[in-house]
Amino acid sequence: EPEVTQTPSHQVTQMGQEVILRCVPISNHLYFYWYRQILGQKVEFLVSFYNNEISEKSEIFDDQFSVERPDGSNFTLKIRSTKLEDSAMYFCASSDEGTGNYEQYFGPGTRLTVT
Amino acid sequence: KQEVTQIPAALSVPEGENLVLNCSFTDSAIYNLQWFRQDPGKGLTSLLLIQSSQREQTSGRLNASLDKSSGRSTLYIAASQPGDSATYLCAVRPPSYNTDKLIFGTGTRLQVFP
Numbered sequence: 001e002p003e004v005t006q007t008p009s010h011q012v013t014q015m016g017q018e019v020i021l022r023c024v025p026i027s028n029h030l031y032f033y034w035y036r037q038i039l040g041q042k043v044e045f046l047v048s049f050y051n052n053e054i055s056e057k058s059e060i061f062d063d064q065f066s067v068e069r070p071d072g073s074n075f076t077l078k079i080r081s082t083k084l085e086d087s088a089m090y091f092c093a094s095s096d097e098g099t100g101n102y103e104q105y106f107g108p109g110t111r112l113t114v115t
Numbered sequence: 116k117q118e119v120t121q122i123p124a125a126l127s128v129p130e131g132e133n134l135v136l137n138c139s140f141t142d143s144a145i146y147n148l149q150w151f152r153q154d155p156g157k158g159l160t161s162l163l164l165i166q167s168s169q170r171e172q173t174s175g176r177l178n179a180s181l182d183k184s185s186g187r188s189t190l191y192i193a194a195s196q197p198g199d200s201a202t203y204l205c206a207v208r209p210p211s212y213n214t215d216k217l218i219f220g221t222g223t224r225l226q227v228f229p
Contacts, residue, residue, distance in 0.1 A: 006158075031215065043159070043204065045216040056214050091158060097215070102147055102166070102208070104217060108158035 002026040004107035021077045023092030033093040117142045119220035127226040134192040138205035151204040195227045
């Protein structure tokens with residue numbers, strides 16, 4: 001069964017460093033999302049992406065964050081200058097709404113630890 | 116602003132019991148509602164999606180109902196098994212003309228013991 005994959009599974013970085021989290025959505029999906037979950041808290045929406053542009057972003061998604069679909073298969077989240085409070089589990093998701101299936105499928109997540 | 120709450124926060128039951136997990140949302144204007152399972156340190160596995168026009172959805176031992184007017188959904192798990200132990204999350208999607216993001220609840224942590 002097709003699934004969303006994410007790399008790396010765990011990333012440790014120092015405060016102020018740039019990180020890139022990578023995702024491979026399900027191949028025929030056209031809608032892509034990033035969410036995050038700080039330990040012990042709710043899963044929070046960050047950004048949605050369709051047709052090579054951001055559809056919506058949350059208040060969390062400030063100028064330090066960016067997303068890109070560099071090729072036909074990858075979808076990336078970049079954090080330019082990480083802060084301690086960016087430590088969280090980051091989930092990528094994709095959906096295929098064009099077919100009427102609105103279900104969002106999530107990847108296994110990348111645990112980001114900022115020290 | 117849409118708020119999603121799940122009760123109870125944690126539940127521990129013996130194997131074989133039938134369970135009901137609750138999800139409440141403050142704004143009845145939703146496009147759909149999705150139930151997920153999250154194992155410790157893992158990603159989210161989609162269990163069921165209910166469109167706003169539907170009353171319920173079933174998958175195996177799982178049945179999810181939706182009462183939009185009262186802002187509630189329930190996830191019914193029949194004949195629970197230890198393998199059902201996980202955190203169950205519900206998430207609502209506001210009407211599609213506004214957004215396609217999901218707004219998540221706090222989750223119910225379920226433990227089924229043999």
